[in-house]
Amino acid sequence: MPDTMTPPVALDAVIIGAGFSGMYQLHLLRDRLGMNVTVLEAGEGVGGTWYWNRYPGARCDSESHSYCYMFSRELQQEWEWSERYPEQPEIMRYMNFVADRLDLRRSIRFGTRVTGARYDAAANRWHVDTQGGESFQAIYLITAVGCLSTANVPQMPGLETFAGDWYHTGEWPQSGVDFAGKRVGLIGTGSTGIQAAPVIAAQAKHLTVFQRTANYSVPAHNAPLTPEFKQWVKANYEQLRALMRSTTNGHPFTIAERSALDADDVEREALFEQAWAKGGLQFRAIFKDLLSSLDANATAAEFIKRKIRSIVRDPATAELLADIDHPYAAKRPPIDSHYFETFNRENVALVDVRSAPIARITPTGLATTTAEYELDIIVFATGFDAMTGPLLRLNIEGRDGLTLREAWAAGPRSYLGLQVPGFPNMFTITGPGSPSVLCNMPVAIEQHAEWIADCISHHRGQRIARMEATEEAADAWVAEVNRAAEATLLPQASSSWYLGANVPGKPRVFMPYAGGMAHYAKICADVAAKGYEGFTLM
Numbered sequence: 001m002p003d004t005m006t007p008p009v010a011l012d013a014v015i016i017g018a019g020f021s022g023m024y025q026l027h028l029l030r031d032r033l034g035m036n037v038t039v040l041e042a043g044e045g046v047g048g049t050w051y052w053n054r055y056p057g058a059r060c061d062s063e064s065h066s067y068c069y070m071f072s073r074e075l076q077q078e079w080e081w082s083e084r085y086p087e088q089p090e091i092m093r094y095m096n097f098v099a100d101r102l103d104l105r106r107s108i109r110f111g112t113r114v115t116g117a118r119y120d121a122a123a124n125r126w127h128v129d130t131q132g133g134e135s136f137q138a139i140y141l142i143t144a145v146g147c148l149s150t151a152n153v154p155q156m157p158g159l160e161t162f163a164g165d166w167y168h169t170g171e172w173p174q175s176g177v178d179f180a181g182k183r184v185g186l187i188g189t190g191s192t193g194i195q196a197a198p199v200i201a202a203q204a205k206h207l208t209v210f211q212r213t214a215n216y217s218v219p220a221h222n223a224p225l226t227p228e229f230k231q232w233v234k235a236n237y238e239q240l241r242a243l244m245r246s247t248t249n250g251h252p253f254t255i256a257e258r259s260a261l262d263a264d265d266v267e268r269e270a271l272f273e274q275a276w277a278k279g280g281l282q283f284r285a286i287f288k289d290l291l292s293s294l295d296a297n298a299t300a301a302e303f304i305k306r307k308i309r310s311i312v313r314d315p316a317t318a319e320l321l322a323d324i325d326h327p328y329a330a331k332r333p334p335i336d337s338h339y340f341e342t343f344n345r346e347n348v349a350l351v352d353v354r355s356a357p358i359a360r361i362t363p364t365g366l367a368t369t370t371a372e373y374e375l376d377i378i379v380f381a382t383g384f385d386a387m388t389g390p391l392l393r394l395n396i397e398g399r400d401g402l403t404l405r406e407a408w409a410a411g412p413r414s415y416l417g418l419q420v421p422g423f424p425n426m427f428t429i430t431g432p433g434s435p436s437v438l439c440n441m442p443v444a445i446e447q448h449a450e451w452i453a454d455c456i457s458h459h460r461g462q463r464i465a466r467m468e469a470t471e472e473a474a475d476a477w478v479a480e481v482n483r484a485a486e487a488t489l490l491p492q493a494s495s496s497w498y499l500g501a502n503v504p505g506k507p508r509v510f511m512p513y514a515g516g517m518a519h520y521a522k523i524c525a526d527v528a529a530k531g532y533e534g535f536t537l538m
C-alpha cells in the first residue's frame with residue numbers, strides 16, 4: 001500500500017448497492033445483528049434501479065400494494081400508494097421514506113462506485129476498492145447490485161458521429177430530456193420501450209419505433225387507488241404478506257387451477273376478455289398451463305394477436321406488431337398504457353429492423369440496410385446485460401486468484417443463487433440461479449436478505465469464520481435450475497435476456513430459477529435447517 005493511501009476501513013460487512021436489497025440487508029445486519037456495516041452505492045441517492053431508470057413512462061409492472069417491503073407492519077401502515085402501479089418518482093419517494101424511517105443513510109456511502117473486490121484467504125477478509133481510491137476490509141461481502149442494472153447499448157457503428165443526443169433508458173439523465181419539437185427514434189420493444197413509446201409520442205414532434213422482435217403486451221389499466229382499496233390493503237397486511245410469500249411468483253394473486261385446453265372456445269374467450277379487462281401481470285394467471293403447454297399458450301397468444309389487430313388501424317402496422325415469434329410470456333411479458341393505440345397517432349411510425357437491420361448510426365440519424373431516418377434524439381430501450389453483468393463489472397477475485405469472470409466463463413454457476421464456489425463469505429442477493437426476475441422482486445429480495453442475515457447470525461454464534469458453497473452443491477443446483485427451466489416454455493424465446501441471448505458473445509444459459517418462489521424459499525430453509533448443507537463451514 002503506498003504511504004499516501006489511508007488504511008482500509010475495517011468492517012464486518014460491505015454491501016454493494018442501496019436499492020431494495022441493499023437497504024433491507026443493511027437494516028438486518030446493522031439493526032438486528034449489531035454488525036458494523038457499510039453500503040457502497042454508485043448513485044447519489046437510494047433507490048437502485050429506480051434511481052437510474054427515469055425514462056418517460058417508467059412505472060413498475062407489479063401492483064403498488066405488493067411492490068414494497070412487507071417485513072415491517074409499521075412501514076406498510078405508514079405508507080400510502082396513490083396509483084395501481086407506482087410511477088418511478090413515487091417509488092423514489094417510498095425508498096427515501098424507508099431510508100429515513102430506518103435511519104439507513106448514515107451507513108451508506110453515496111457516489112461510491114466499487115471497482116474491485118478481492119478475497120484475502122490468509123486474513124479471511126474481503127478487500128473492496130472504489131473509484132475514488134477508498135479501500136474497505138470486511139468479513140462478508142454482499143452484492144445487492146440488482147439484476148438489470150448494467151445497460152446494454154448495442155455496438156452500432158457511427159454512434160460517435162451522431163450530431164443529436166442519445167440515451168439509454170437505464171442511465172437516464174437526472175435532469176430529464178425535452179422531446180418537444182424533436183424527431184425521436186426509439187430502439188427496442190421490450191417492457192421499457194413499450195412503457196416509453198406512448199409517453200414520448202405525446203411529447204415529441206415525431207416518434208419512430210424500431211422493432212426487431214414484436215412483443216405481446218396486455219393493458220395495465222393504471223388508475224388512482226380508491227380510499228376503500230387503500231384501507232383494505234392496510235387492514236389485510238398479514239393476509240397479503242402471507243399470500244405473496246406463498247405464491248409461485250410473489251404476486252398477491254394465485255394462478256387458476258383450470259387448463260386453457262379444458263375450456264371450450266366461448267368460455268375461454270370470455271375468460272381471456274375478463275383477464276384483459278382486469279389487465280396487468282395477472283393475465284398470465286387466468287389458466288394454469290399458459291407457461292407449461294404450447295397448445296395452451298397458443299390460445300393466449302392468438303387472443304392477444306387478435307387484440308393487436310383490432311386496436312391498430314393500419315393493417316400493415318398491425319401485422320408487423322402481431323408477427324410475434326415466441327410463446328406468450330416466454331419473454332418477460334410487458335404491460336402497457338396505450339402502447340398499441342400509439343401506432344394510430346399521426347406522428348408515430350413503426351419500422352421493422354428484423355427484415356432490414358440497423359446498419360449504422362449516421363450524423364443525422366440512423367440507417368437500416370434499406371433506408372435512412374432523420375432523427376434528433378435516439379433512445380436505446382435495448383435492455384441490460386442481465387443478472388451476470390452487474391456482478392462481473394465489480395471485478396471480483398475469490399480464493400486462489402480465481403476471478404468471477406473466469407468462474408463464469410461458460411455461464412453463471414452458483415448454489416441457490418446465493419453463493420459461488422471459490423468465493424467464501426460472499427453472498428449474491430437475487431443472483432443468477434435464484435427466482436429473482438421471475439418473481440415480484442421485493443418478495444425475492446426479502447427472502448434472500450433474511451436468509452443471509454440468519455446464516456451470518458448462526459455462524460457468528462457458532463464461531464464459524466468461513467462459509468463457502470461446495471462444487472458438488474453448485475453442480476447439483478445448476479442441474480436443478482436447468483430442469484426447472486425445461487419444465488416451462490421460458491427457454492423457447494430464443495432472443496430472451498433470461499438466456500443471455502440479448503448480449504452478443506454472452507454464454508446462453510437460462511439464468512433465473514423457474515421452480516417457483518415459495519418452493520425455492522422452502523429449499524433454502526431446508527438447507528439451513530440441515531446445518532447449511534452444501535456449504536463448507538470452517
Ligand code: N01
Pocket residue numbers: 059060061062148154187188189190191192193195210211212213332353358381382383384437495497502
Ligand atoms: O429490455 P429487453 P427492457 N437492434 O431486453 C431490442 C424489466 N423492466 O429494458 O428482442 C434492434 O426486454 C430487443 O430486440 P430483440 C423487465 O424485467 C421492468 O425493455 O433482442 N433492437 C428488445 O426489443 C424487463 O424484461 C419494468 O430482438 C435491439 C429490446 O431492445 C427488463 O427490465 C419496466 C437491439 C430490449 O428489450 C428488460 O426490459 C421495464 C439491436 N441491436 C423493464 N438490441 C418494471 O415494471 C436490443 N434490441 C419493473
